[in-house]
Amino acid sequence: MYNEKVIDHFQNPRNAGEMFDPSGVGEVGNMKCGDIMKIFIKVENDRIEDISFLTFGCGAAIASSSMLTELVKGKTLDEAMKITNMDVANHLGGLPEAKLHCSNLAADALHKAIEDYRSKVQ
Secondary structure, three states: OOOHHHHHHHHOOOOEOOOOOOOEEEEEEOOOOOOEEEEEEEEEOOEEEEEEEEEEOOHHHHHHHHHHHHHHOOOEHHHHHOOOHHHHHHHOOOOOHHHHHHHHHHHHHHHHHHHHHHHHHO
């Protein structure tokens, strides 16, 4: 069902854990499946210098959160806002159709974290 890359990110998630004093936080959930993702970002000079996550959900949700953090660390906020759910799924080597909504949550949580940060600095 899952490829090796998805299993690796699930079993060895990168950047997992709560961030204290983040620049922005984004939280999303899917009531249908029960997955909840919280993305924390630390922004310096318009770049995501650090990112972490807390995810309550299935293996695909955890793997998607982990992959997302690797994709955006070091990117500008504008570059990070262009990350889509399909980018996350593609970098994982694909997800089963029934689990694509998990990658949707990761990108949505990131976008909310960036919006949260921008609302504080404007």
